[in-house]
Amino acid sequence: MGKGYYISKHLATAAMVLAAIALVTIIALSVVYNREKSKNAAKFSKATTLPVFPTPKTSNEPWDKYRLPDTLSPQYYNVTLWPRLVKNANGMYIFTGISGVMFTCEKKTDLILIHSNKLNLTVFKGHHAKLTGLSGVTAPAIKTTWFQSETQYLVIQLEGKLKPGKDYWLYTEFTGELADDLEGFYRSEYMENGEKKIIAITQMQATYARKAFPCFDEPGMKAVFHITLIHDRGTTALSNSQEIKTENVIIDGMAITRTIFGPTKRMSTYLIAFVVSDFTYIDAKDKKGVLVRIWARKKAIEDRQGDYALNITQPILEFFEKYYNTSYPLSKSDQIALPDFNSGAMENWGLVAYRETALLYDPRTSANGNKQRIVTVVSHELAHMWFGNLVTVKWWNDLWLNEGFASYVEYLGADYAEPTWNMKDQTILYDLQSAFAVDSLTSSHPLSRKEEEVNTPSEISEMFNTISYSKGAAVLKMLSEFLTESVFAKGLSNYLKQFAFGSSVHSDLWEYLQKAVDQTPGIKLPYSVHEIMNRWILQMGFPVVTIDTRTGNVSQKHFLLEPEAVVDRKSEFNYEWFVPIKWMKKGQVQDQLWLLQKSAIHKPMKVSKNEWVLANLHVSGYFRVNYDLGNWERLLSQLESNHQVIPVVNRAQILDDAFNLARASIINITLALRTTKYLLHEREYIPWEAALRNLNYFFQLFDRSEVYGAMQAYLKKQVKPLFEYFGTISSNWTTVPSGHTDQFTQIIALSLACSTGVEGCRELTRSWFKKWMQNPPNNAIHPNLRSTVYCNAIAAGGAEEWNFGWQMFQKATVAAEAVKLRSALACTKVPWLLNRYLEYTMNPEKIRKQDATSTIGYIASNIIGQPLAWDFVRANWDYFFKLYGTGSFIFSGLIRDVTYRFCTPFELSQLKRFQKDNAETGFGSGTQALQQAIEKTTAKIKWLEGNKEPVLQWFLSESA
Numbered sequence: 001m002g003k004g005y006y007i008s009k010h011l012a013t014a015a016m017v018l019a020a021i022a023l024v025t026i027i028a029l030s031v032v033y034n035r036e037k038s039k040n041a042a043k044f045s046k047a048t049t050l051p052v053f054p055t056p057k058t059s060n061e062p063w064d065k066y067r068l069p070d071t072l073s074p075q076y077y078n079v080t081l082w083p084r085l086v087k088n089a090n091g092m093y094i095f096t097g098i099s100g101v102m103f104t105c106e107k108k109t110d111l112i113l114i115h116s117n118k119l120n121l122t123v124f125k126g127h128h129a130k131l132t133g134l135s136g137v138t139a140p141a142i143k144t145t146w147f148q149s150e151t152q153y154l155v156i157q158l159e160g161k162l163k164p165g166k167d168y169w170l171y172t173e174f175t176g177e178l179a180d181d182l183e184g185f186y187r188s189e190y191m192e193n194g195e196k197k198i199i200a201i202t203q204m205q206a207t208y209a210r211k212a213f214p215c216f217d218e219p220g221m222k223a224v225f226h227i228t229l230i231h232d233r234g235t236t237a238l239s240n241s242q243e244i245k246t247e248n249v250i251i252d253g254m255a256i257t258r259t260i261f262g263p264t265k266r267m268s269t270y271l272i273a274f275v276v277s278d279f280t281y282i283d284a285k286d287k288k289g290v291l292v293r294i295w296a297r298k299k300a301i302e303d304r305q306g307d308y309a310l311n312i313t314q315p316i317l318e319f320f321e322k323y324y325n326t327s328y329p330l331s332k333s334d335q336i337a338l339p340d341f342n343s344g345a346m347e348n349w350g351l352v353a354y355r356e357t358a359l360l361y362d363p364r365t366s367a368n369g370n371k372q373r374i375v376t377v378v379s380h381e382l383a384h385m386w387f388g389n390l391v392t393v394k395w396w397n398d399l400w401l402n403e404g405f406a407s408y409v410e411y412l413g414a415d416y417a418e419p420t421w422n423m424k425d426q427t428i429l430y431d432l433q434s435a436f437a438v439d440s441l442t443s444s445h446p447l448s449r450k451e452e453e454v455n456t457p458s459e460i461s462e463m464f465n466t467i468s469y470s471k472g473a474a475v476l477k478m479l480s481e482f483l484t485e486s487v488f489a490k491g492l493s494n495y496l497k498q499f500a501f502g503s504s505v506h507s508d509l510w511e512y513l514q515k516a517v518d519q520t521p522g523i524k525l526p527y528s529v530h531e532i533m534n535r536w537i538l539q540m541g542f543p544v545v546t547i548d549t550r551t552g553n554v555s556q557k558h559f560l561l562e563p564e565a566v567v568d569r570k571s572e573f574n575y576e577w578f579v580p581i582k583w584m585k586k587g588q589v590q591d592q593l594w595l596l597q598k599s600a601i602h603k604p605m606k607v608s609k610n611e612w613v614l615a616n617l618h619v620s621g622y623f624r625v626n627y628d629l630g631n632w633e634r635l636l637s638q639l640e641s642n643h644q645v646i647p648v649v650n651r652a653q654i655l656d657d658a659f660n661l662a663r664a665s666i667i668n669i670t671l672a673l674r675t676t677k678y679l680l681h682e683r684e685y686i687p688w689e690a691a692l693r694n695l696n697y698f699f700q701l702f703d704r705s706e707v708y709g710a711m712q713a714y715l716k717k718q719v720k721p722l723f724e725y726f727g728t729i730s731s732n733w734t735t736v737p738s739g740h741t742d743q744f745t746q747i748i749a750l751s752l753a754c755s756t757g758v759e760g761c762r763e764l765t766r767s768w769f770k771k772w773m774q775n776p777p778n779n780a781i782h783p784n785l786r787s788t789v790y791c792n793a794i795a796a797g798g799a800e801e802w803n804f805g806w807q808m809f810q811k812a813t814v815a816a817e818a819v820k821l822r823s824a825l826a827c828t829k830v831p832w833l834l835n836r837y838l839e840y841t842m843n844p845e846k847i848r849k850q851d852a853t854s855t856i857g858y859i860a861s862n863i864i865g866q867p868l869a870w871d872f873v874r875a876n877w878d879y880f881f882k883l884y885g886t887g888s889f890i891f892s893g894l895i896r897d898v899t900y901r902f903c904t905p906f907e908l909s910q911l912k913r914f915q916k917d918n919a920e921t922g923f924g925s926g927t928q929a930l931q932q933a934i935e936k937t938t939a940k941i942k943w944l945e946g947n948k949e950p951v952l953q954w955f956l957s958e959s960a
């Protein structure tokens, strides 16, 4: 599934809170995905003792097992569905369907298990299905059929046995609810020209195809699908493959349209998609004749909001064809923007679905961060057309490979489409650093899980997390860099050719990469790809590499944010890694070295007093670096005298490493704080963003204590030159800089300056907002700056500003604009406004269901809103659980957001109490997040004990 969908929201909220009253990084929203998805009725294991992955109940009956037996394999399906976009006599929206599947018997059996969930199946002669033999084979009679609701099977027991090698046809007719539950085949509503419109759409990943029609719903069970949709005249039907026939017909006395689609390629059920809507599209043909279409609401297409997506799709497809050395596997590529969609995007093969904010770009109201989000999400989804869709991981335990891979190469595709944006550098912010944040806790888990550890729908849901996406991306990037990109791409392309239209496991990829290494002279690895990678994927966490430049000693240690934390999880590799270290000495790039033991002397790293060593050059490796004090001092003075000698991503990494080493009590916090001193001269986005996130952490810890004032004063001093610089180059804030990342830095300058009270800043933002209030149709605030300006003005204002913002939110016709307002409304300092806003999240007429939890997250990042949001979530936990269902993706984000500021013993006790009180209901996908919150809060309490005073003293001395 796509980016945008599980979000480790603290990245976004980071900037937001830091600016105490400003929302900075809209782009960030893209990248670490609002990880939410959907719900399912599967029984969630009520884990009172909170094992991260509950062990499934064991039973000997095949229908009690979550995995299908290997007795049958599907070949093709014929599916006809008819969604009704008006309520039936019972006040319900429904769809009807008929479906047949041809399967081959692989092993003798008298049992058919096929997934089916929430479907009412028609009964034929007492049974829920009909079975016939093909090619002259006689099928055994059906003995009995029933539903096994826990495992979501239709169970069919036969009188006799199916014969190996023979083909059978299983036929069903059914009715399902077209609910607005964002999963399976569902309905979405939106307003257009004052009229309510209804569309029927799908989200099958991971386990919802079975809710649309009975199917063998596992990714490895690939088949061909012949799909037909019946729909109202005047609406358009879309599916994975090209429509081959659209005809007006009369069925049951109704004048209706039937659209028949060509057979799909062999594919997995979770990638199936259908849409019935009155959307329209723009299109283009690429050089090889592949039809590219962008679909959206009529108004959005008329406003040309689809143009940008259309413009970039072709170059991105072209890039991936070259990169994978494989043609685009299908004849068309549809991409559709949906008003109600729980994930950020979904890579349905040939019919990719997006939230509107991930596909539609309106130059008049969208910020360049919105544009960047579009190019990265589109690139991510299109990368899946090959990796994920053409070759699919056999089971969800290897999800990390699918998502990590797409999360890595999305930057390559985006870089090709927008070559001046420096996209590749941004991976370190949006993948590496966000993965470090969760992977340095003892509650983390290895990238790869054993197949038998992942069974239930909620266990599958839980795989969609920061580790799978971001650590997966960072580790694969490291692999690509030590193999070199050309060897990596060569192995990859052979792997794709070998497994096309089939499925694989991660060791298959290692094998093909190893072959590419063996065929390339000049590449020397200390161990095989398999042996090196096992250490990164089979054990959680990552090392901190310590370099003592006095002796040349290089050593490694498992990096944990809480130094005294006990690691329960055993590792067969003792938490040691094979670490590829690229490095430089005083500006000169040196040969890469491998650290293969706990510690080793590496002579070239012993340097004289006027040289310095910088390791993890270009941040190509997934590890942190620490040095002896002398080297730290020399790096700091290099930063202050001429920071440009150090590559821009390494400047960001020095900051991030130093702060995290200090949080882990490995280095002195004052040393970390000193890495921010050079920011006076820094004009680049990536280091500023990294600094902002780390300082945000400080804000969260200290904005309720006496440290706050001194910290504000220091930051004000540091950001002032940046604010003035952008004031000058933007002719006193009347234009925006031309450079893409400079535009992001400009936003940081404005929001940080306003939040720390740099003279002139708040007056500026307030006056812009006031002008807009006086003349609402004419919003002259530049789209890039809107989030910051809205947030500042609403924070500084009262009910009048809030209500104006709310009105504008309700009127917004561009999704990106609506998001800016929705988050800015959380910036108010007025408690009753915040409480009312929280109530609104329970009313879908006011806040869309897909937006409810992120809105609560925005409110929680506000210092005044946090306790209100926490109370609200605690009071309504049952409600959310019922509303979204236990398998939903949303809970982890929700818990993370409302507990993000916790740092006192009282808050820790509340957290534990919450865990106890709701043990009965459970925490669904939030189980891990809750564990993480407890661990993080515990660590913060300890850390504050020893560090609060030095921090205060340092800020006081530096702000004097």
Ligand SMILES: *[C@@H]1O[C@H](CO)[C@@H](O)[C@H](O)[C@H]1NC(C)=O
Residues within 6 Å of the ligand: 077, 078, 100, 169, 226
């Ligand atoms: C399934 O649909 C295909 C394409 O329309 C058709 O050729 C085939 O006969 C159908 N199979 C069965 C068993 O009805």
Ligand SMILES: *[C@@H]1O[C@H](CO)[C@@H](O)[C@H](O)[C@H]1NC(C)=O
Residues within 6 Å of the ligand: 094, 120, 175, 176, 177
């Ligand atoms: C399925 O059957 C149940 C029980 O009869 C009924 O309550 C439900 O409304 C039916 N669903 C649909 C979509 O017809």
Ligand SMILES: *[C@@H]1O[C@H](CO)[C@@H](O)[C@H](O)[C@H]1NC(C)=O
Residues within 6 Å of the ligand: 307, 308, 311, 361, 363
């Ligand atoms: C799309 O490409 C066309 C042609 O190059 C260009 O004129 C237009 O501005 C682009 N649109 C967007 C939104 O980037």
Ligand SMILES: *[C@@H]1O[C@H](CO)[C@@H](O)[C@H](O)[C@H]1NC(C)=O
Residues within 6 Å of the ligand: 668, 669, 670, 950
């Ligand atoms: C950190 O450094 C400061 C200033 O050099 C010093 O006062 C403090 O004691 C040090 N803290 C620790 C824990 O070593």
Ligand SMILES: [Zn+2]
Residues within 6 Å of the ligand: 001, 002, 003, 347, 380, 384, 402, 403, 406
């Ligand atoms: Zn994805």
